[in-house]
Amino acid sequence: MANRPTIVLLPIWGTGHLMPMLEAGKRLLARGGDLSLTVLNMAPPTPESAAEVTDLVRREEAAIAAGQADTIHFHNLPIIEHPPNLLEMDDFISELVQLHVPHVRDAIAGLKSPVAAMIIDFFCTPVLDVSGELGIPTYVYFAGNASTFALLLSLESNKGKEDTVDVPGLPPVPRSSLPSPLQDEASKSYKWFVYHSRRYMEATGIIINTAAELESNVLAAIADRAPPIYPIGPVLSLKPPADEPHECVRWLDTQPPASVVFLCFGSMGSFTAAQVREIAEGLERSEQRFLWVLRSPPAEGGMHPTDANLEELLPDGFLERTKGKGMVWPTMAPQKEILAHVAVGGFVTHCGWNSVLESLWFGVPMVTWPLYAEQHFNAFTLVADLGVAVGMKMDREMGNWVESWELERAVKCLMGSSEEGRKVREKAMVMKVACWKALENGGSSYTAVQRLYARAAGGQNVETPSTVEDI
Numbered sequence: 045m046a047n048r049p050t051i052v053l054l055p056i057w058g059t060g061h062l063m064p065m066l067e068a069g070k071r072l073l074a075r076g077g078d079l080s081l082t083v084l085n086m087a088p089p090t091p092e093s094a095a096e097v098t099d100l101v102r103r104e105e106a107a108i109a110a111g112q113a114d115t116i117h118f119h120n121l122p123i124i125e126h127p128p129n130l131l132e133m134d135d136f137i138s139e140l141v142q143l144h145v146p147h148v149r150d151a152i153a154g155l156k157s158p159v160a161a162m163i164i165d166f167f168c169t170p171v172l173d174v175s176g177e178l179g180i181p182t183y184v185y186f187a188g189n190a191s192t193f194a195l196l197l198s199l200e201s202n203k204g205k206e207d208t209v210d211v212p213g214l215p216p217v218p219r220s221s222l223p224s225p226l227q228d229e230a231s232k233s234y235k236w237f238v239y240h241s242r243r244y245m246e247a248t249g250i251i252i253n254t255a256a257e258l259e260s261n262v263l264a265a266i267a268d269r270a271p272p273i274y275p276i277g278p279v280l281s282l283k284p285p286a287d288e289p290h291e292c293v294r295w296l297d298t299q300p301p302a303s304v305v306f307l308c309f310g311s312m313g314s315f316t317a318a319q320v321r322e323i324a325e326g327l328e329r330s331e332q333r334f335l336w337v338l339r340s341p342p343a344e345g346g347m348h349p350t351d352a353n354l355e356e357l358l359p360d361g362f363l364e365r366t367k368g369k370g371m372v373w374p375t376m377a378p379q380k381e382i383l384a385h386v387a388v389g390g391f392v393t394h395c396g397w398n399s400v401l402e403s404l405w406f407g408v409p410m411v412t413w414p415l416y417a418e419q420h421f422n423a424f425t426l427v428a429d430l431g432v433a434v435g436m437k438m439d440r441e442m443g444n445w446v447e448s449w450e451l452e453r454a455v456k457c458l459m460g461s462s463e464e465g466r467k468v469r470e471k472a473m474v475m476k477v478a479c480w481k482a483l484e485n486g487g488s489s490y491t492a493v494q495r496l497y498a499r500a501a502g503g504q505n506v507e508t509p510s511t512v513e514d515i
C-alpha cells in the first residue's frame with residue numbers, strides 16, 4: 045500500500061548503530077498496524093563502512109522480497125563533502141550529521157507517506173530542528189546503555205569534578221573510567237556531547253537498547269529527568285544457524301562445555317604487534333582453551349582493522365604448542381553464533397554495548413578490555429554495578445596496554461574456581477534469565493515496545509503503563 049503511515053529511521057552507519065535501530069523498527073512493525081519503515085541512509089565516510097552498509101541493505105532487501113515486501117524502504121541521502129577526517133571520531137560524526145540536516149528535510153518532504161514519527165540515532169540531534177519544524181514526534185534511539193545516557197545527562201552537573209563523577213543510580217565513577225571525549229572539558233567532542241544531551245530533552249521519548257531489569261537503579265534515577273524512556277532491549281539481530289557451520293563453530297564442536305574463553309574486540313578493535321605477543325603469552329600461560337579473533341590495525345589512512353598475518357604476529361611455535369586447545373581466527377567471526385555455543389565459558393571483550401548484550405543473552409561472563417568510545421565506562425558498570433565481569437589493570441595512556449600476567453590472572457579468575465569467578469558466572473546467568481524474560485510476552489521490554497507503538501504509531505488496544513516502574 046503506497047500511502048500507509050511510515051516511521052522514518054535515521055541511523056548513522058556502522059554495525060553497532062544501524063543494526064540495532066533497524067531491529068527496533070522491525071519490532072514496531074511486528075506489532076501490526078498499517079505501517080511501514082523508511083530508513084534514511086547517510087553515505088558512510090569510508091569504503092569499508094560503505095561496503096558494510098551496502099551488504100546489510102542488500103540482505104534486508106532480499107529478506108523483504110522473500111516475505112516482508114513493502115514494509116521497509118531504504119532511501120539514500122545525497123552524498124556530501126565530508127568534514128576533514130582529522131577530527132576526533134565523535135566530532136566527525138556530529139558535524140557530518142549537521143551537514144545532512146537540509147537533506148533530511150528534503151527527503152521527508154519528498155515522501156508520499158505521512159510520517160507518523162521519526163527515530164534518530166543519538167548523534168543525530170541537529171535533525172530535531174527539522175522534526176520540530178514539521179511537527180513530527182521524534183524519538184532518540186540510544187544504542188548504548190542507560191548508564192551512558194545518564195552520564196550524558198549529568199555532564200554539566202559534574203563539570204570541574206576531579207576524582208570521581210556522580211551518575212544517577214551508579215556508585216561514584218572514577219574520572220579515569222570516563223569516555224576519552226568527556227575527560228577534556230575544553231574539547232570540541234565534550235561540547236558536542238553537552239549539545240546532544242541538552243537536545244535529548246526536546247525528544248518525544250528516548251528508546252534505549254537495555255532491559256529495565258539490567259539497569260533498574262539508573263532507569264529509576266533518571267525517570268523524572270528525561271523525556272519518557274523506553275528500555276526495549278536487548279535488541280539483538282539473531283539469525284538462524286547457517287546451513288554450513290563456520291570453521292570457528294566447527295572447532296568449538298570439538299571442545300568440552302564451558303571450557304573455551306572467547307576473545308573478540310568489536311568492529312574496530314585491533315592491537316599492535318607487541319600487544320599481540322603479550323596476549324599470546326598470557327593465554328598460553330593461563331592454560332585455558334581459547335578462541336581468539338585477532339585483527340591488525342587499519343592500513344594507513346583507513347579506519348577499519350585489517351586481517352591479521354598470524355605467521356608474522358604470533359610468537360614462534362605458538363600455534364603448534366596450543367594446537368587442539370586454542371584457535372586464532374584472523375578476520376571477523378560470527379560472534380553471536382560463537383557466544384551461543386555450549387563450549388564457550390567466558391568472553392574477553394572490548395565492552396561495546398552490543399557485544400555485552402549478546403554475551404548476557406547467552407549467559408556468558410566477561411573479562412573487560414575496553415578500547416575506545418564509551419567502553420571504559422561500560423567496563424566500570426559491568427564490574428562495579430552489574431557484577432558480570434572481571435576487570436583488568438591496563439595502561440590507558442599506553443593505548444590500553446595490558447601485561448600478559450594480568451590477562452593470565454583475569455582469564456584464570458573468570459574460568460577457574462575463584463570466588464570472584466564463581467560470582468561473576470552466577471550473575472551472568474541471572475542476567476541471562478532477566479534478558480530473556482524482558483522480551484517475553486508481558487515482559488518489561490515487550491511492554492515498553494507496546495507503549496512505544498501506542499504512542500509512535502497510534503496503535504490500538506495496548507496497555508500503556510506510564511512510568512518506568514510500571515514496566
Ligand SMILES: O=c1ccn([C@@H]2O[C@H](COP(=O)(O)OP(=O)(O)O[C@H]3O[C@H](CO)[C@@H](O)[C@H](O)[C@H]3O)[C@@H](O)[C@H]2O)c(=O)[nH]1
Pocket residue numbers: 059060061187188308309310311312337375376377378379380395396397398399400402416417418419
Ligand atoms: O568479529 C566480529 C566482531 C564483531 N562482530 C559483531 O559486531 C557488533 C559489534 O558491536 P559492539 O560490540 O557494540 O561494538 P562496536 O562495533 O565497536 O560499537 C560501537 O557502538 C556501540 C553502541 O553504541 C558502542 O557501545 C561501542 O562502544 C561502539 O564502538 C556485534 O554485534 C558483534 O557481534 C562480529 O559479529 N564479529
